[in-house]
Amino acid sequence: MSGEPLLEARGLSKSFGALRALDGVNLRLEHGGALGVIGPNGSGKSTMFRLLGGLMRPDAGQAFLEGRPIVGLAAWRVCRLGLALTGQIPQPLSELTVRENVVAAAVFGGGLAMGAARRAAEEHLALTGLAALADAPSGRLTVVNRRRLELARALATRPKVILLDENLAGLTPVETDQALDLLRQINAMGVGLLMVEHVMRAVLGICRRVMVLDQGRLIAQGRPEEVVREAAVIEAYLGSDVHA
Numbered sequence: 001m002s003g004e005p006l007l008e009a010r011g012l013s014k015s016f017g018a019l020r021a022l023d024g025v026n027l028r029l030e031h032g033g034a035l036g037v038i039g040p041n042g043s044g045k046s047t048m049f050r051l052l053g054g055l056m057r058p059d060a061g062q063a064f065l066e067g068r069p070i071v072g073l074a075a076w077r078v079c080r081l082g083l084a085l086t087g088q089i090p091q092p093l094s095e096l097t098v099r100e101n102v103v104a105a106a107v108f109g110g111g112l113a114m115g116a117a118r119r120a121a122e123e124h125l126a127l128t129g130l131a132a133l134a135d136a137p138s139g140r141l142t143v144v145n146r147r148r149l150e151l152a153r154a155l156a157t158r159p160k161v162i163l164l165d166e167n168l169a170g171l172t173p174v175e176t177d178q179a180l181d182l183l184r185q186i187n188a189m190g191v192g193l194l195m196v197e198h199v200m201r202a203v204l205g206i207c208r209r210v211m212v213l214d215q216g217r218l219i220a221q222g223r224p225e226e227v228v229r230e231a232a233v234i235e236a237y238l239g240s241d242v243h244a
């Protein structure tokens, strides 16, 4: 393992016309870490993920995966280097089965040959609780199983870090608890997690550090239980459901 952080960004900025969606944001995630990204609607969270995942180019700033510059690389190349973006790695191919989707992610995202991809897929299906649904068409999955499939597909790309964009949205409390257990397990396997999440219980339950964006700016960062008490954060969230 190198001495570099797992993922680092410096001065990431992106405007859409006159709107500064992201304004000079820095980020640092250590190997095996779990970093939460919170902020009101429209604060730039998804934009930051898209920039990191190679889906958009920043106007300014740099990003590094284990010290390697990733800005300007195509999304598939960033994925091959070890950064998986859930929800953004090509959407599940609904006409394929659950298993075929995971195998495809292992081949195209993980660079595995077919035999190895099949073996890896079985492991990831078991880990995510999808083994019994392996032959089901993925287009007919319930929300929770769709989320599990996103994780299985991300894992199949052999990631060093997974960027989770609201992976827990719309789940019941029981499903959320199960998903949190799974994410903790994945994190304990050494995979770093960077998660945008509105469900604060999830952020507090997994992330040892959290960063807060507001109108494209990083307004606070630190331990989650401390950050949510900071005045600027409460102000940014006034009228919002930060304590839900």
Ligand SMILES: Nc1ncnc2c1ncn2[C@@H]1O[C@H](COP(=O)(O)OP(=O)(O)OP(=O)(O)O)[C@@H](O)[C@H]1O
Binding pocket: 016, 019, 021, 039, 040, 041, 042, 043, 044, 045, 046, 047, 048
């Ligand atoms: N492709 C785009 N073209 C124009 N404006 C955009 C584009 N993408 C995002 N924006 C704007 O940039 C700002 C930041 O959006 P972004 O989706 O990053 O916020 P967010 O924090 O992820 O919000 P949410 O919590 O609602 O998902 C918003 O004002 C949004 O309308």
